[in-house]
Amino acid sequence: QVQLVESGGGLVQAGGSLRLSCAGSGRTFSNYHMGWFRQAPGKEREFVAAVTRSGYSTYYPDSVKGRFTISRDNAKNTAYLQMNSLKPEDTAVYFCAASRTWLRVRGTEYDYWGQGTQVTVSS
Numbered sequence: 001q002v003q004l005v006e007s008g009g010g011l012v013q014a015g016g017s018l019r020l021s022c023a024g025s026g027r028t029f030s031n032y033h034m035g036w037f038r039q040a041p042g043k044e045r046e047f048v049a050a051v052t053r054s055g056y057s058t059y060y061p062d063s064v065k066g067r068f069t070i071s072r073d074n075a076k077n078t079a080y081l082q083m084n085s086l087k088p089e090d091t092a093v094y095f096c097a098a099s100r101t102w103l104r105v106r107g108t109e110y111d112y113w114g115q116g117t118q119v120t121v122s123s
Contacts, residue, residue, distance in 0.1 A: 002026050002112050004096050009117030012086055016121070020081040022096030022114055030074040033102045035110060036081045038092035038119075046092075047105040049081060059103055064090075086121045093118050 008020040022034065035050040049070035050059045058070050067086075072079040079096055094117055097110035104110060 002028050002032060002098050004098060004112055004114035006094065006096050006114040006117040009094060009119045011120045011122065014086060014088055014121055014123050016086050017082070017084045018086065018119060020083070020094055020096075020117060020119070022079040022081075024077040024079070024098070026077075029077040029098075032098035032100060032111070033104070034070070034072055034079040035097045035099060035104065036068075036070060036079075036094060037097060037107055038090075038094045039116075040092040043092075045095075045107050047107070048094075050099075050103060050105070051079065052102055057102075059105075061105075083119070086119075088121045088123045091119060091121050 003025040005023045033052050036048045037045050039045040048064050051070045055072045067084050069082040096114045098112040099110045
């Protein structure tokens with residue numbers, strides 16, 4: 001089992017950057033592929049990035065490709081989401097999640113979730 005805690009959210013102007021962190025507890029963090037999702041008010045949860053257990057491979061949907069970068073540091077039990085060129089439509093609560101299986105883009109296929117961190121992008 002792994003517990004996840006996100007941090008790094010906040011208010012930023014359009015065009016700015018934020019880096020989100022997802023700290024995992026326990027010795028099993030490196031056994032899981034990690035993903036980031038977001039959910040805006042009134043909208044469905046949306047997949048935004050995934051990284052393999054090793055950190056070697058990543059995957060992004062077209063909506064964030066080229067602007068967001070997912071990474072991880074297994075020595076620190078932490079995954080990251082670097083978000084650049086932020087847009088008002090990126091405003092959402094961002095969640096990290098852990099999965100035993102690669103590649104998963106649906107939230108229902110992830111085993112563990114953090115509590116989320118709010119990202120607000122002003123125009």
